[in-house]
Amino acid sequence: MSQLGRFILVLVVLFILAGCWNRVELNELWVTAATGVDMMDDGQWMMSYQIIVPSAIASGTGGGTGGSSQPASHVLSVKSKTYSQALSYSNLETSRRIYIAHNRVVFIGKRAAEKGMDRLIDFYLRNTEAREMVNMIVTDGLASDLLKKLLPPEKLQGAAMAELVNKESDILSVFPKVRVYDFVLSMNSDSKSIGVPVAELVGERDHQNEQEAESLNVFKKTSAPLKLALTKLGVFQNGKLKGFLDKDESLGVSYLSQKVNNTEISFPCSEQLGRKMYSSLIVNSAVVKLTPRKTSFHYTMQVGVKINGTLNESTCTKDISKTETIHDLEEQISKEVTRTINEGWAKLQELGVDATGFAERIHRRFPREWRTLENDWDQEFKKMKLDIRVDTRIQRPGLLQKHIGSET
Incomplete structure (x- = not known):
């Protein structure tokens, strides 16, 4: 092909292939x-979206810190029969299209969790915009x-909650983070x-004290009366919520699940004044080894x-x-x-939920018995x-050798 022919071919391709057609x-x-x-009383789903207001973030006034400042986010709630339909119906209430690819966390109400997470999993795995690395959080209310x-x-708040969960998993390990991807793996596990x-x-x-203080023009917020915090662990089986564990119980499950990275242990040392x-001990490393054993007709986990x-x-x-x-310590x-x-x-045994994943270990160790088990x-x-x-080892006891109140 001559140079002129190549030049003409390039021009034709450039006109055909538009770079920004979509x-x-x-x-x-x-x-x-x-x-x-x-999940609402009428059986419909209510999807809520915390959408970002770019102008408030760019101006540096977001968050509602000033009298006329605009919040950095806005919450839009839509009722529908399916998750995808909620996204479609959102176009009836807003001039912009909801974009969920940058979603950091998904909150799940108690009634929706008890109903089951199969619809949520299907939506995140089927939708091309949704990402399965989103953190999951359950709430006891809406x-x-x-x-x-x-x-x-x-x-x-969404980005802050995602960072809160990540930090908690690294520092305390009481409520280890769970992503949609992890939840999918659990639903397909033993x-x-x-x-x-x-x-x-x-x-x-x-509310009464707030109104009185505001009437005197002396009220100024220094701390929110209601705070958002991680409080419990919701246990799921077959994708449905079965019950809750408190902090100590959840930490015990973290040990059995080999999810303890770092944590802090408070322990009694002595009796004083009744x-x-x-x-307190800061745990630098916690290595957990799980070995299943068969005893008589049942099993024991070492x-x-x-x-x-x-x-x-x-x-x-x-x-x-x-x-x-x-x-002694x-x-x-x-x-x-x-x-x-x-x-x-x-x-866990009271609830009858194997949130520790022991079934997988029994399956791998005793594959023949697992067929009937x-x-x-x-x-x-x-x-x-x-x-x-x-087996506990105190690596560093600190600089102070004796308690300040001890007798010399």
């Missing part, structure tokens, strides 16, 4: 930071209520169970826990520089960890026993 401008979209899912509550000092963090509005609001005085940490606070009046004192810590694990295990695993799980052995 473009979407940013000012045509409502970017979503968080979503909420609720998800739409949580979307309207800010998390100071952040302007975007145990078909998982625990999801629960967020609630905590605190009490005194009450327990607690000390739980070996190795903890290394730093003594962060001590009420012990004994000399910590002595080896026997350190050994390590023994108390081991007892506290054992108690925490047993509490979480007892609650699979259909009756819920009952077998309630009969399963734990053999817990905790």
Whole structure:
């Protein structure tokens, strides 16, 4: 082909292939930071979208800190029969299209969680914009209520909640984060169970005192009366909410699920004035080894826990520089960890939910027995026993060798 022919061919291709034929401008979209899912009394779903207001963020006045400032986000709620229909119906109430690709967290109301997460999973895996790495949060009430509550000092509650969950998983490990992807894996596992963090509005609001203070022009907010916080762990089986675990029980499940990265352990050291005085250990590493054993006609899980940490606070009046004192503290810590694990295990057996994933371990260790055990695993799980052995090592006791109040 001659050079002229090549030039003409390039021109033809350039005219045919338009580069922006399906473009979407940013000012045509409502970017979503968080979503909420609720089941209403009439059987319909209510989808809530926390949409970002770019002008408020760009101006630096978002969050409602000033008298005339515009919030950094707006919550739009739509009722419909399906999730996708809610997205479509949102165009009847807003001039921009809801865009969920940047969604950071999905809040799930209690009634919706009890109904089942199969629709939510189907939506996130089928929709091309939805991303399965979104964090999941359950609430004991309505998800739409949580979307309207800010998390100071952040302007975007959805992004702040995602960071809160990530930070909690790295520092405390009481309520490890769960993404839609993790939930999908659990629904297709042998145990078909998982625990999801629960967020609630905590605190009490005194409307009368606020009105009196405002009438005197002396009222100025320094702390929100109601705060959004992680409080419990919601346990799911076959995609449906079965019950809740408190902080200690949830931490025990985190040990059994091998999800403890770092945490803090409060343990009793001595008795003073008729009450327990607690000390504190910062856990630098927690290694959990799980070994299933078959005993008679049932199963036992050997739980070996190795903890290394730093003594962060001590009420012990004994000399910590002595080896026997350190050994006593390590023994108390081991007892506290054992108690925490047993509490979480007892609650799971009460609910009959294998949120620890022990079914997978039994399946891998005893594949032949699992063929007959699979259909009756819920009952077998309630009969399963734990053999817990905790080995604690205090790596650094701190600079202070004796308690300040101890006698020399």
